[in-house]
Amino acid sequence: MFPRLLSELASGVPGVLFCYRVSADGTFHYYPFISSRVREVFGLDPRKLQTDASAVFDIIHPDDRAGIVPSISVSAATLEPWQYQARLRLKDGTYHWFEAHSMPRREADGSTLWYGQFTDIQTHKELEADLRQREAESAYQLQFHKLLASLSSDFINAPIGDFDQEIDRFLARIGEFFDVDRVYVYRFAEELTRMTNTHEWCRPGVPALKDSQQNVDITGFRWWQEQSRNLLQQNRVLFIEDVSKLPDSAGPERALLEEQGVAAMFCIPVVTRGLVDGFFGMDSLKVRRWRRDLSDLLILVANLLAQALERFRLEQELLNQSIRDPLTGIHNRRYLEPRIAEMLARYQRSGEGFALAMLDIDHFKQVNDTHGHQAGDQVLRAFAQLLQNQCRASDVAARYGGEEFILALADVTPERATWALERVIDEVRELALSFHGKVIPVTASAGLVHVSDLENPSPTPDELITEADRRLYRAKRSGRNCLVDASGASPL
Ligand SMILES: Nc1nc2c(ncn2[C@@H]2O[C@H](COP(=O)(O)OP(=O)(O)OP(=O)(O)O)[C@@H](O)[C@H]2O)c(=O)[nH]1
Numbered sequence: 073m074f075p076r077l078l079s080e081l082a083s084g085v086p087g088v089l090f091c092y093r094v095s096a097d098g099t100f101h102y103y104p105f106i107s108s109r110v111r112e113v114f115g116l117d118p119r120k121l122q123t124d125a126s127a128v129f130d131i132i133h134p135d136d137r138a139g140i141v142p143s144i145s146v147s148a149a150t151l152e153p154w155q156y157q158a159r160l161r162l163k164d165g166t167y168h169w170f171e172a173h174s175m176p177r178r179e180a181d182g183s184t185l186w187y188g189q190f191t192d193i194q195t196h197k198e199l200e201a202d203l204r205q206r207e208a209e210s211a212y213q214l215q216f217h218k219l220l221a222s223l224s225s226d227f228i229n230a231p232i233g234d235f236d237q238e239i240d241r242f243l244a245r246i247g248e249f250f251d252v253d254r255v256y257v258y259r260f261a262e263e264l265t266r267m268t269n270t271h272e273w274c275r276p277g278v279p280a281l282k283d284s285q286q287n288v289d290i291t292g293f294r295w296w297q298e299q300s301r302n303l304l305q306q307n308r309v310l311f312i313e314d315v316s317k318l319p320d321s322a323g324p325e326r327a328l329l330e331e332q333g334v335a336a337m338f339c340i341p342v343v344t345r346g347l348v349d350g351f352f353g354m355d356s357l358k359v360r361r362w363r364r365d366l367s368d369l370l371i372l373v374a375n376l377l378a379q380a381l382e383r384f385r386l387e388q389e390l391l392n393q394s395i396r397d398p399l400t401g402i403h404n405r406r407y408l409e410p411r412i413a414e415m416l417a418r419y420q421r422s423g424e425g426f427a428l429a430m431l432d433i434d435h436f437k438q439v440n441d442t443h444g445h446q447a448g449d450q451v452l453r454a455f456a457q458l459l460q461n462q463c464r465a466s467d468v469a470a471r472y473g474g475e476e477f478i479l480a481l482a483d484v485t486p487e488r489a490t491w492a493l494e495r496v497i498d499e500v501r502e503l504a505l506s507f508h509g510k511v512i513p514v515t516a517s518a519g520l521v522h523v524s525d526l527e528n529p530s531p532t533p534d535e536l537i538t539e540a541d542r543r544l545y546r547a548k549r550s551g552r553n554c555l556v557d558a559s560g561a562s563p564l
Pocket residue numbers: 399432433434435436437438440444445446447448449452473474475548552
């Protein structure tokens with residue numbers, strides 16, 4: 073029926089040319105013509121297809137079958153070109169993507185004939201998939217770099233003192249980006265024998281571990297210690313995709329992670345000033361395949377975190393240096409004065425009373441003269457420590473001058489303040505300090521003022537301090553080793 077020349081031409085075309093017919097009632101279909109390449113490509117016999125087209129339908133990938141018959145019916149009804157993409161099974165059993173393209177024509181008997189070809193579009197599909205993956209990859213990388221840029225500007229602009237919240241915010245954003253359940257920072261201590269969880273973010277509903285992970289002894293976790301050492305030396309990322317598959321040597325680690333519900337995790341060392349400080353990691357409560365190509369990005373995150381930790385620690389040190397007395401370690405005047413202003417503001421707002429005591433070591437000059445300046449320093453340190461021990465979180469003990477100290481007691485009644493100061497003076501007397509084997513007797517005097525003692529209902533910090541100082545002077549005049557409050561001297 074078809075001239076030989078046409079068959080030969082058809083066999084030279086890269087695709088498979090066909091003429092496909094479906095009977096008017098749709099009950100049978102066949103290929104009046106299909107080029108001989110159908111045998112080379114799919115291993116199908118063109119002669120058999122001339123009576124029944126089913127064998128072609130049998131080699132369609134099961135996932136691509138659903139829409140094919142309806143699409144042929146639509147083309148038959150509308151006589152619009154028929155076009156379809158599906159994976160077809162090749163002679164060797166593998167699948168390739170093909171595109172069928174054909175024009176329908178209605179025959180006199182009501183059947184429909186399509187003239188067209190199957191073209192192998194596998195390479196095109198692979199390139200397309202590759203391109204899509206690259207696009208997704210670069211979109212991901214772009215998003216990640218944007219996140220890093222925004223995090224680093226957050227760190228740069230973070231106000232001093234907002235350190236912990238800043239790190240917590242950082243962990244939350246990283247956790248959401250990587251879609252994990254927990255993100256945390258641990259610090260190592262004592263030559264990798266202990267570690268402490270310093271910051272943690274958990275997805276809502278995921279139990280927090282921070283409180284149970286303080287100063288944890290990791291000497292029993294040999295596998296983990298070994299991994300940590302390797303991580304630290306090579307500055308790389310440790311991925312665990314399935315905790316249940318950890319080696320037998322990691323038995324205790326596996327048990328702990330399983331107890332914490334962790335199914336997969338990864339962690340990266342945090343290196344500050346060239347030293348490994350700890351690690352930063354993420355948990356997933358489900359087994360999960362981590363993208364290994366994320367390593368470089370994760371190291372960038374860890375570096376950013378390390379820089380932030382370093383900056384915040386330095387700031388903390390500087391802040392401490394500026395508000396603490398270097399000899400005794402307790403707060404200095406610079407810190408004290410704004411705290412007194414705050415106590416005054418609270419007093420004026422809500423009537424919350426507070427008291428200030430000015431304390432001075434008695435005959436301190438003699439301590440220096442008799443035992444030497446170093447002994448004097450030791451007395452100052454012991455005295456400061458004693459005051460510090462008296463403080464609740466809202467109180468302040470500060471070195472005000474040479475051997476003058478102030479104790480500011482927040483939210484206290486006059487009676488309670490007197491009782492507290494009497495106790496301080498008692499305890500000073502019992503200090504029993506010795507220097508090079510010699511006992512140094514120490515006593516102190518104090519002037520105590522409660523904010524309600526002053527006639528002025530809105531006094532300034534200076535007025536309070538001056539009154540406390542005046543009472544201290546009276547305590548010294550009345551023989552030292554005593555406290556003067558609103559009621560006068562109370563010799564001890
Ligand atoms: N060791 C030491 N001595 C200090 C320090 N600061 C101040 N002093 C000494 O503290 C002494 C204060 O002496 P004074 O103000 O005369 O008073 P005092 O001997 O304590 O006598 P009263 O206060 O009257 O009981 C001085 O000798 C200062 O040199 C310090 O940081 N270390």
